[in-house]
Amino acid sequence: MKVDVSGLTKSFADRLVLDGISLEVSDGEFVAVIGPSGCGKSTLFNLIAGLDTPSSGSIRVGGDDPTTSSHCAYMPQKDLLFPWRTVLDNTTLGLEVQGMSKRQARERARTLFDTFGLAGFETARPSELSGGMRQRAAMLRTVVQDREVLLLDEPFGALDALTRTEMQSWLQSVWQQYRSMVLMITHDIREAVYLADRVVVLTARPARVRREFVVDLPRPRDLSALTSPEFVAIEHELIELLHEEMQQVTPSDPSAPDRGPAKRGRGPVA
Amino acid sequence: MKVDVSGLTKSFADRLVLDGISLEVSDGEFVAVIGPSGCGKSTLFNLIAGLDTPSSGSIRVGGDDPTTSSHCAYMPQKDLLFPWRTVLDNTTLGLEVQGMSKRQARERARTLFDTFGLAGFETARPSELSGGMRQRAAMLRTVVQDREVLLLDEPFGALDALTRTEMQSWLQSVWQQYRSMVLMITHDIREAVYLADRVVVLTARPARVRREFVVDLPRPRDLSALTSPEFVAIEHELIELLHEEMQQVTPSDPSAPDRGPAKRGRGPVA
Amino acid sequence: DNGTTDATKIRFALDWTPNTNHTGLFVAMREGFFKDAGLDVEVLPYNTASPDTLIDAGNAEFGVSFQSSATFAKAAGADVVSVLAPLQHWATGIGVRADRTDLSSPKTLDGKTYAGFGDAGEVETLKQVIRNDGGTGDFKNVTLGTSAYEAVYDGQADFTVPYFAWEGIEAEHHGTPFKYFHYSDFGFPDAYAIIIDGSEKWLKDHPEEARKFVQALQKGYQLAADDPSKGAQDLLDANPGAFTDEALVRESQKMLAEKYMKDSTGRVGNQTLDQWTGYSRFLFQRGVLTDGSGKALTTEPDWSTYFTNEYLSGQ
Amino acid sequence: MSTSAVSRFAPALVGAVVLVGAWQAYVSVSHIKPQILPSPWRVATQGWSHRDVIGTNAVATLQVTLVGFAFSLIVAWTLAVAVDFSGWLRRALLPMFVTSQTIPIIVLAPMMITWFGFGLLPKVLLVALVTFFPLAIGLIEGFAATEREAGALLQSMGASRWKQFRYVRLPTALPRFFTALRIGVTYAVVGAIFAEYAGAENGLGIYMARQKQMFRTDLVLAAVVVTAVISILLFVATYAVERVVAPWARQERQKR
């Protein structure tokens, strides 16, 4: 299994969003994608998952065209839970599509409800969930599918720090166990470095690959890794790089009294 | 202007969500609300904004019932941008409702587009925005209204670190200038401590006020405040507290290899 | 209505799309008989409301009706009275397709399907004719209205009631002729196939105009009876685009003029108590007439109040 | 239950009472002839005393309505699904659907009789013809209202066109379908009455026509009342069905 993106461009009307992205991800790799808000990360994932077609360039997932095959389980940024299904039945959707019986699919999804902090909400409607719970349900729907490639678009954005840590740990352990390929968009540089083998940094729109960092920290990583000099070095470099990109996408607000992050290379909440 | 919440409870069917919340926020105060995912933060804000009615207890905003008066500008967790309006016209909605002429409202909103990194997207439809851009548009729609109370439900959740820092700085400066009251839900403990005068910590569902921390750091805060001993002390205490709450809401996953955050008091990405 | 300065407005309701049963009306219009009498006559288009209903409700002063409908209407208290009979006899009969050898007389219609019009009295009439011929009078009655004739042509229904001088000729022109069982051949009383009904109340309130109108109309029908080709032409001219088969109109008018319009004296329009009594008494005796509250009539009405010759031109 | 039921049906009752009261008052004051406008009281009493005949005819009409509408549902679903699966078919069939609605009954009735006689069939077909159109349009536009992303997500899961349809397009269409169902079922009853003009031995349409010829306006209106009651019951039934089949669609509205 290999994901092979080459020379990918994508425009909406005359707005160029992806400007020649090339990327190779091989079996069992965990890749994080970061880049300024609005640069084209979700667009890239949509294309890899086969939800949309490139303007030019090619994408191969396991050698196949993603629009006609399905090696990926995709968790889009919008949670896209369906109001006509209970929470449990939303999470079994992928399995049902794959032809699993409803009963079996439910059994399988149900085992994860506890881990995802959704126990007791199996028969609730999505409208009864909080924002973070929706995100977890969408994640559950994705990972339960057992695909060769996981595409996760900001899977932990709406979670509090501790729930987030739990989920990250869980994801790492699952990934280590099954060695599926994971591509994850995140805004959190530490999350990226903590979880990924490689971090791909995109430029501001139109997105190009600005740089790739290999995170060569030992596995399994625990939280002590965060204080290792390698970690801090990579983190720092990433912050610098991203900041350069930011300057291009968000013209700075002259009224802002504190331009600190630019100088210090790190926001209050990195 | 004062927000006065007392003995507030709220149930959905027989699911008790808020269990006797009392809270006072006075003029010009900046209060951050944190609590585990799904505990009832958004529910509380919905009630303060008058979107829903309490099961028992009372809410007064400037002495008035929030369901019949409107002192608050609310940014809900779902962005609720309307597909039938352009991005610019989505941001002018509150002003138009207040009776401002369309032309004037547009003029006023337009001046903020640059600051919010949305320049060039005035005439786009919301469906053409990225996740982070939608969140910024929703924030713009809220702050442009110039209300006495700002209610922000995770305003920066979908933003990358640097855009987020920019927006935080901007918010602090605006708040300092106009001294409006701000209530903000966040999952980010550092964000809470960095911006707020007071941090209210809620318990896991059913939510009660677990504790309130007064953040007595000088203003304007710049990023150096983050390293002050007071800051670190409050941050640490908050993390401990929240972790206790978490234990109740998400039963831990026995397969998770790393239970570090609990012991270390801090996740990889706090 | 103040008919002193302006021409008096008279609304006239039709029973069917324009046909030769209406020729007198259109002749009177084309020849200016109404205008000469200072009358402004408006022909109301054919619609789903029956002329008797329109007259009774005050939406028309006059209209084309049938002796059966008028009898039902008046028994129920409707404000109608027959003022002129354009056709002196039945001009309809039981029609079956000419090639139906199995249908040789009314009694063979037992158990067959009647393509009907939902008209008051039609079923009673047919039943009696069949019984008079020795049948039981039990047949299937399907209400079809305008589609009745097609249903018989293509065999879905077995019999219907055509006007000899209209659907009858039409059927011949299209190669699917009817054969008929005439009511009078089976001991059934004669009746006026077509009458002109007027509002009794309006007649009373406008005796002058009423007389002028009825006489102008009578003059029209008389002309159509005396000079059928002129009558037909007036009918055609008054309804441009309405008739695609002009020969049908001319033939039909000729047939009516020869066989149905004139009484023994050659006059058009007169009605007699005998003829009214014959058919209307039959309806009464069958117990189908009801009063205004829906109760069956128990005493026989005075049939002379159901029509009047008072407004016709003097002998 | 009982107080909420009262508050639910009270407005309709008040409305009906006001209307009927005004009508009765008008009739009493104006001394209008009963064959032109009978009093509601008279309609009720006369209708009641003819309940056997009206009932028999109502059953005939109800049968045509139900069978015809069931057939209409089958046709509408089949065509709408076909159209949803093929843009080509959509563009070919949509004009035909519209055309089918423009053929007046006087043209259609004789053809129906020629082809199908006087049985249930032609009437059922007429009811279907009148009612399939709103159902089909409602379904077609309901399917098309599916969010692009939702369909795409299913596709990314490896869902075939058919599964995308079943899991996303179909549920998305249901709320609009029920709107269309309410329109369709209301037309079904008038459609049936109307179809009786294409040739029927009995049924409320025929009954009304006959009574009208007999100047029995009171009985005509009694039959109209029966028709209205049938229609309203069917209309209300759609809400019940919706609550079972698509409960999420109404949650929203119940809050109001």
Add this chain to the structure above:
Amino acid sequence: MSTSAVSRFAPALVGAVVLVGAWQAYVSVSHIKPQILPSPWRVATQGWSHRDVIGTNAVATLQVTLVGFAFSLIVAWTLAVAVDFSGWLRRALLPMFVTSQTIPIIVLAPMMITWFGFGLLPKVLLVALVTFFPLAIGLIEGFAATEREAGALLQSMGASRWKQFRYVRLPTALPRFFTALRIGVTYAVVGAIFAEYAGAENGLGIYMARQKQMFRTDLVLAAVVVTAVISILLFVATYAVERVVAPWARQERQKR
């Protein structure tokens, strides 16, 4: 433009050609009598040679259709908005709307004539009566489809009921309204033809009735063709209006 126009209209054309071809073939082979089923060729040529009369009648019908439908739109909007503002009114009026749809034309026509004579008015009212129902139901359910949160957000901005309606409920309803508009406008044409039976001097309905009496099935069908063309044009026009008034509603569908 030209290739996309071709691909857009080709299916409809192919469909029409196949249908007309089959019809012509059937007529040629079966030697069916023209008064039962004339050939399309005959319909076309005869229709063409009577184009003046048909045209005059078509104009009359079109006038009734347009005026009646405009009136229907006004009525439907007024009632739907009123119903949206008051749950009480909704429960009082909805049963009346349904009832209004159950009154058959044979009952209605004489009343219409009694009250409004034979002018344009009764026909306009009949068209409105036939078409306001789908419009009103579509609007009412469209308004009600508003997300609760969206309305609440507006309320939190201090929006009055009216402003909530204007800024949220109204735009939410538009997609469904256009679905209902397509149903309504199609019925409007048949409704007009139908209304002509309640009394009209000219119009396609009257023309068809007359030609049918004369057994000119070919001319009847020629008039049906004209009716169909008018209906399809009005139907297509709704898409154009929708593109202007509610462009966001169709963006989705255009992608398919």
